[in-house]
Amino acid sequence: MQMQTSADGYVEAADPAVRWQVWDWGQNWPWDDELKRDFNETFRAVDRILLSRKMVEEGYLDHWTRIAESHPDEPDFAFARKVGDAEKIVFSTAPEGGHLRWPRTRWAAGGLAATIARLKAGPGADMIAFGGTGFVAALASAGLVDEYQLYVNPTAVGRGESLFRSVAGGLRLTLVRSKSYACGIVVNTYTSAGQVNP
DSSP states (O other), X not given: OEEEEOTTSEEEESSTTOOOOSOOSXXXXXXXXXXXXXXXXXXXXXXXXXXXXXHHHTTHHHHHHHHHHHSXXXXXXXXXXXXXXXXXXXXXXXXXXXXXXXXTEEEOOSOHHHHHHHHHHSSOSEXXXXXXXXXXXXXXXXXXXXXXXXXXXXXXXXXXXXXXXXXXXXXXEEEEEEEEOTTSOEEEEEEEEXXXXX
8 A cells, every 4th residue: 555645644634725745646746766766666566556436536547547648758657657557456335337448447346355355366466555545444444455655745734634544443553664765755664563452
């Protein structure tokens, strides 16, 4: 699971006008070269992307399709091309919403835990998950996240949506890597060590 957060642990500011991310996923990418390389390296081994329905409806796939098409040969945007090339599985608590128009994109078949267990047992390389706090909470509460990659921005927003606000029982995390970058971002990588109150 990969997420950008503020230094005080929020993934969304209460005030939408607060621009807290060093990079807001637009065309202009102010991260330093080392972080761009490391970010792309994360995607190199990924062949499957797990997405919440909300993430898709809010334009994740459309956005990265456009970026990949407008930067077809640019090494910095290799990850955007990988988003298009990878298998994408969309999870929803509502009934399936019909045909998904993106290549290699399908609805998850069955419940969250059963689907991910099946995917982990099958062939393929790494999976990466993107979604809002509800999706993160569902994955984390069910013990389905092997690794949390938190891209901590050098900003504090005071109030907003906390990444782990909805996680049942709290989480114990083991820090396995922490790396700071010239642009001010610190990437903290954790593995799950179970719930605080199982």
